[in-house]
Amino acid sequence: MEAKITAIGTYAPEKVIDNHYFESFIETSDEWIRSRTGIIERRFSAEDEYTSDLSVAAVRDLAKRYNKDISDVDFILVATVTHDQIMPSMGTQLQYRLNIPNAAALDISAACAGFGYGITLARSLIHSGMYRKILVIGAETLTKVTDFKDRTSCILFGDGAGAILIEAAENGNIGECIAGAEGSGGQDLYLSTQATQVNGTPIKANNKIVQNGRAVFRWAVTRMSEIFEAIVEKNGLRKEDIDWFIPHSANMRIIEAICQRVGFPVEKSLESLSRYGNTSSASIPLALDEAVRAGKVKKGDKLLLLGFGGGLTYAGTVIEWGI
Ligand code: UT7
Secondary structure (H helix, E strand, O other), rough: OOEEEEEEEOOOOOOOEOOOOHHHHOOOOOHHHHHOOOOOOOEEEEOOOOOOHHHHHHHHHHHHOOOOOOOOOOEEEEOOOOOOOOOOOHHHHHHHOOOOOOOOEEEEOOOOOOOHHHHHHHHHHHHOOOOEEEEEEEEEEEEHHOOOOOOOOOOOEEEEEEEEEEEOOOOOOOOOOOOOOOOHHHHHHOOOOOOOOOOOEEEOOOOEEEOOOOHHHHHHHHHHHHHHHHHHOOOOOOOHOEEEEOOOOOOHHHHHHHHHHOOOOOHHHOHHHHHEOOHHHHHHHHHHHHHHOOOOOOOOOOOEEEEOOOOOOEEEEEEEEEO
């Protein structure tokens, strides 16, 4: 059996925050944020709105729009770095709240590459013959772990969730996947409640995202250009065969630089950054779903998805859109 994406759904909190919001408490400007990142606005979750709530809403959107019965889902994979609590996992909370009696449930900790890891794992679980119907969710409430005193990072993050359903099918539409890790860069992007160290570097224990923006930027541009090429090659394609490139939405300049390096037209990339900021594991499904709803992504289009982020981690694949 092969793996096929049969439905997609998303949710973002109602509260829209524009760039001017930050001007009152840090030294920044709408102009700087737009030109250096591409972000125009982002969503903030309500005080009592958590990642599990966003995830449930995204799955309900998926079930409603595609008229899907999810009660027989047999695996739930939730990619997040902002779980409501460490234990019980988000996966188990969704299993209960969505009333899915016989599902295994697991959270994935791969930061902004989490959704790509989820697709990679779901595809493998279905190809193994052990599972037939899997929910993959990327969901974050990053604004709950954002350091609003740090102007280099607080302007970046937003909240949102995306979900896809992957089912066993004779003809699948998820191509060969590449997932990897470069732990040597772990200290450049972290979130910790304990004052431990990463690679010998002491880290802060403030439960806020800390990022060495320039280091991650450099790594993303150089390594993700290589991984883009590797994914194309592993799928026996040429880059001209790709209709849409959907990278993690971290910074518009990163997307432009990758496209320039690999010689891929940036107009054929999709982003969720401008309207949602950096939503980590939710950024790829948010961008994809928006393009699906707008009729930009059509049946038969080849999509190259590529997530990258804290860990450092990356994961991507090619999907032939089939719904
Ligand atoms: O999602 C996980 C993966 N994450 C990423 O991929 C993020 C990668 N990094 C980035 O997107 C960018 O590095 C940032 C958006 C975080 C920063 O942009 P940058 O162009 O790399 O800025 P920079 O750190 O080189 O700083 C340039 C200047 C500095 O001032 P000086 O030293 O040149 O005087 C900063 O202090 O911009 C200043 N700056 C700001 N100015 C106004 C930094 N943040 C701000 C701000 N408003 N919010």
